[in-house]
Amino acid sequence: MPDLGAYWLEVMASYVISLAILATLVVLIWRRSDRVRRELSETEARARRAERSDG
Amino acid sequence: MSLWEYANPKKFMDTTGPLVPWIVGAAALLMAVGLIWGFFLTPDDFRQGSTVRIVFLHVPSAMMAINIWVMMLVTSLIWLIRRHHVSALAAKAAAPIGLAMTVIALITGGLWGQPMWGTWWVWDPRLTSFLILCLFYIGYIALWQAIEDPDTAADLTAVLCLVGSVFALMSRYAVWFWSQGLHQGASLSLQSGERMAAAYRWPLYTCMVAFGLLFVALVLIATRTEIRARRIKALQTRARLREGAA
Amino acid sequence: MIALLGRDLRLAIRAGGGFGLGLAFFLILAVLVPLGVGPEPEVLGRIAPGVLWVGALLACLLSLDRIFALDWEDGSLDLLATAPIPMEGVVAVKAAAHWLTTGLPLTLVAPVLGVLMNLDAGAYGWLVLSLLLGTPALSVIGTFGAALTVGLRRGGLLLSLLVLPLYVPTLIYGASVVTRGAEGLSVGTPLALLAGITLGAAALLPFASAAAIRINLR
Numbered sequence: 476m477p478d479l480g481a482y483w484l485e486v487m488a489s490y491v492i493s494l495a496i497l498a499t500l501v502v503l504i505w506r507r508s509d510r511v512r513r514e515l516s517e518t519e520a521r522a523r524r525a526e527r528s529d530g
Numbered sequence: 531m532s533l534w535e536y537a538n539p540k541k542f543m544d545t546t547g548p549l550v551p552w553i554v555g556a557a558a559l560l561m562a563v564g565l566i567w568g569f570f571l572t573p574d575d576f577r578q579g580s581t582v583r584i585v586f587l588h589v590p591s592a593m594m595a596i597n598i599w600v601m602m603l604v605t606s607l608i609w610l611i612r613r614h615h616v617s618a619l620a621a622k623a624a625a626p627i628g629l630a631m632t633v634i635a636l637i638t639g640g641l642w643g644q645p646m647w648g649t650w651w652v653w654d655p656r657l658t659s660f661l662i663l664c665l666f667y668i669g670y671i672a673l674w675q676a677i678e679d680p681d682t683a684a685d686l687t688a689v690l691c692l693v694g695s696v697f698a699l700m701s702r703y704a705v706w707f708w709s710q711g712l713h714q715g716a717s718l719s720l721q722s723g724e725r726m727a728a729a730y731r732w733p734l735y736t737c738m739v740a741f742g743l744l745f746v747a748l749v750l751i752a753t754r755t756e757i758r759a760r761r762i763k764a765l766q767t768r769a770r771l772r773e774g775a776a
Numbered sequence: 777m778i779a780l781l782g783r784d785l786r787l788a789i790r791a792g793g794g795f796g797l798g799l800a801f802f803l804i805l806a807v808l809v810p811l812g813v814g815p816e817p818e819v820l821g822r823i824a825p826g827v828l829w830v831g832a833l834l835a836c837l838l839s840l841d842r843i844f845a846l847d848w849e850d851g852s853l854d855l856l857a858t859a860p861i862p863m864e865g866v867v868a869v870k871a872a873a874h875w876l877t878t879g880l881p882l883t884l885v886a887p888v889l890g891v892l893m894n895l896d897a898g899a900y901g902w903l904v905l906s907l908l909l910g911t912p913a914l915s916v917i918g919t920f921g922a923a924l925t926v927g928l929r930r931g932g933l934l935l936s937l938l939v940l941p942l943y944v945p946t947l948i949y950g951a952s953v954v955t956r957g958a959e960g961l962s963v964g965t966p967l968a969l970l971a972g973i974t975l976g977a978a979a980l981l982p983f984a985s986a987a988a989i990r991i992n993l994r
Contacts, residue, residue, distance in 0.1 A: 489584045508754065529764070686988055
């Protein structure tokens with residue numbers, strides 16, 4: 476751990492807040508990506524079933 | 531072989547799919563290297579003390595905040611002129627990332643300004659321009675969310691992005707006119723590489739590349755998500771039509 | 777086009793709506809600000825140019841959503857789209873009507889509110905001139921925002937969010953004309969830039985607004 480001297484609070488806060496924002500962004504994008512991917516495979520499976528039953 | 535082939539959603543998905551893990555990996559690696567280098571291994575500046583370390587977050591995020599808007603402008607133009615859906619969706623996917631970058635730049639700037647200038651916030655031209663850019667991002671995202679029909683939303687946000695870019699540029703010059711600032715000039719420029727000591731320059735370059743890669747990775751993932759969401763919608767419409775026919 | 781202008785003006789005045797409301801809002805703001813910041817004449821005189829400009833801008837914003845809303849609801853906008861005059865013309869006329877019913881009255885009452893705000897004696901002329909030059913830009917830019925949000929149910933709040941950042945350059949140059957005028961400095965640069973924004977916006981933005989309307993009517 477480097478010695479941050481008198482300004483340790485500002486430096487730490489910058490890193491913590493920035494990384495928190497980036498992490499939130501990544502998690503949000505990732506979760507939405509996962510959810511949509513799952514929904515798409517379900518919808519596609521349903522569409523294929525419907526097509527078969529139409530035959 | 532031309533660039534426009536990637537405008538085909540299928541082709542876009544097939545090409546970017548295998549690339550995404552690599553870009554994510556590279557972004558994560560460079561981000562870790564750059565930030566650890568910047569945080570643990572750089573000396574204190576003789577005037578700024580340890581706050582010089584904030585630069586490794588502030589400069590890359592500020593750079594990306596502007597670059598992402600430019601990217602949205604280009605993709606909006608491509609959508610308006612050539613009607614490639616991938617382009618419009620990429621602009622939509624980029625906006626929240628740009629907003630996050632703008633917010634990071636503002637917060638780290640304030641945290642740096644408090645010990646250095648003695649205040650969290652000054653109405654300095656650069657700071658003010660960024661606040662205005664932040665408002666433009668919020669308006670753009672809000673317009674996307676407000677409109678239901680996807681093509682109408684894409685069209686209207688593209689028009690807003692075009693007009694907004696002109697006004698953002700005008701605001702920048704207006705703000706310069708309005709107040710001469712505290713903010714130092716660009717931290718990096720091609721002509722005056724010696725402005726910043728080498729000890730800070732290389733970790734900073736690493737962080738800038740890392741932020742760039744992070745943006746590319748996130749925008750690819752988000753664009754792929756949007757394309758999938760669009761396909762779900764299309765399939766559901768088709769299913770409903772089939773039920774209607776039956 | 778003249779007929780359309782006349783129709784819009786009559787509607788605005790008869791329906792009451794935007795016409796009186798904007799002026800009343802402007803007046804209330806000029807009363808509330810001194811109540812908020814205290815009655816010291818020097819303080820009020822210093823902030824008067826900015827407050828009056830911000831007030832005019834917000835008063836303008838109030839009536840923006842009415843520019844297209846009524847025509848959209850009763851379908852006259854579709855008729856106008858198929859009319860022989862181009863959409864750009866319709867949009868420009870709408871902006872002109874909005875300016876005549878809000879921008880112009882605001883400009884005319886501004887000096888009276890200047891008295892309330894203890895505005896510097898030398899600045900009255902510049903206040904009227906800057907508002908006269910600047911408010912058309914507010915109307916034209918606002919028409920663009922209204923065109924973007926015309927099809928939305930709760931467009932009003934979104935409209936302000938979209939339009940206010942676009943108002944920044946106009947506000948900066950307009951208020952600085954008055955501030956500099958009050959201090960007896962030269963006002964040529966901001967005045968020329970303000971006029972430039974108004975002319976540029978009036979020349980180019982109707983195309984963007986018309987495009988937005990066409991997209992919304994599709």
